[in-house]
Amino acid sequence: MTLPRHTLGIVGTGTMGCGLAQAAAQAGYTVVFQNRREASVEQAVKKIRQGLERLVAKEKLTKVECEETMERIRPVVPLEELKACERIVECLPEDLELKRELLQRIDAIAGDESIIATNTSSLSVTKLASYLRRPAHFVGLHFFNPVPLMRLVEVVRGMRTSDSTVAAVRGLAESMGKVPVEVKDSPGFVVNRVLFPMINEAAFALQQGVATPDSIDECMKLGCNHPLGPLALADLVGLDVVFAILDSLYREYGESRYAPCLEIKKRVEAGWLGRKSGRGFYNYEA
Numbered sequence: 001m002t003l004p005r006h007t008l009g010i011v012g013t014g015t016m017g018c019g020l021a022q023a024a025a026q027a028g029y030t031v032v033f034q035n036r037r038e039a040s041v042e043q044a045v046k047k048i049r050q051g052l053e054r055l056v057a058k059e060k061l062t063k064v065e066c067e068e069t070m071e072r073i074r075p076v077v078p079l080e081e082l083k084a085c086e087r088i089v090e091c092l093p094e095d096l097e098l099k100r101e102l103l104q105r106i107d108a109i110a111g112d113e114s115i116i117a118t119n120t121s122s123l124s125v126t127k128l129a130s131y132l133r134r135p136a137h138f139v140g141l142h143f144f145n146p147v148p149l150m151r152l153v154e155v156v157r158g159m160r161t162s163d164s165t166v167a168a169v170r171g172l173a174e175s176m177g178k179v180p181v182e183v184k185d186s187p188g189f190v191v192n193r194v195l196f197p198m199i200n201e202a203a204f205a206l207q208q209g210v211a212t213p214d215s216i217d218e219c220m221k222l223g224c225n226h227p228l229g230p231l232a233l234a235d236l237v238g239l240d241v242v243f244a245i246l247d248s249l250y251r252e253y254g255e256s257r258y259a260p261c262l263e264i265k266k267r268v269e270a271g272w273l274g275r276k277s278g279r280g281f282y283n284y285e286a
């Protein structure tokens with residue numbers, strides 16, 4: 001049985017918003033794609049088109065499929081345009097106050113049966129739900145970057161999330177070809193809780209002179225079959241983001257094993273944020 005394709009609202013048109021809009025539209029969803037700035041939403045739509053055109057050039061998508069996908073994405077500016085969306089996913093910056101304000105506005109606009117999800121990586125879904133009038137209809141949907149390629153979605157059940165909400169978003173993820181895995185609402189969920197201490201440990205190994213960055217990454221690639229070594233991965237994620245996630249795990253759990261290594265902190269202070277700034281554990285300037 002094919003599930004009905006609800007209209008999906010996406011708030012925020014940055015890295016995750018774009019990826020999710022593309023993946024959902026490719027899966028047949030009508031997407032209401034919202035940003036408070038017209039220029040930002042236009043730029044995001046352009047970025048999605050460029051990505052799809054690259055797929056056409058590689059013959060992974062037909063021209064017709066590309067056009068049909070783009071037609072399903074409706075860029076909008078007023079938040080009120082989300083009124084008709086049965087499912088809404090916020091992809092706003094990782095800032096509790098900002099998410100709280102926007103989620104309350106979305107909650108006031110959305111229909112009583114609609115489900116609102118957050119793509120937060122580290123904030124408490126239970127706490128965000130407490131700001132809303134229908135906490136049972138609120139859930140965490142943690143997609144991974146790049147969304148069109150990454151299959152996992154962590155479905156984060158807040159303390160007041162209902163079974164029917166969890167079932168509905170599992171269906172949404174599956175209909176996009178993703179694998180939903182239900183996890184408890186706890187800091188870092190599963191992936192970040194396991195992954196970031198590994199990156200931190202690699203930084204400690206570097207600090208203690210166990211091996212060079214290249215050698216540490218080589219060991220983890222060849223010894224554990226990881227496609228990318230932990231230090232190269234940290235540079236890709238952004239060392240500021242790595243620092244923020246570790247720091248948040250450290251504060252939330254109060255356990256020293258999560259405390260960010262100085263090899264990460266000092267680089268952030270120096271403005272060496274990884275690939276995006278040209279230097280991190282590796283030098284990309286050359």
Ligand SMILES: NC(=O)c1ccc[n+]([C@@H]2O[C@H](COP(=O)([O-])OP(=O)(O)OC[C@H]3O[C@@H](n4cnc5c(N)ncnc54)[C@H](O)[C@@H]3O)[C@@H](O)[C@H]2O)c1
Binds near residue numbers: 095122
């Ligand atoms: N980037 C990742 O790899 C990744 C992976 C999984 C989850 N996440 C989570 O997804 C969410 C979004 O992350 P992202 O990387 O897409 O962020 P981003 O910075 O790329 O995008 C944020 C979007 O929010 C908009 N925005 C910024 N300030 C705003 C405001 N005051 N009011 C309304 N809109 C505003 C921006 O215009 C932008 O479109 C975060 O919660 C993040 O933790 C990110």
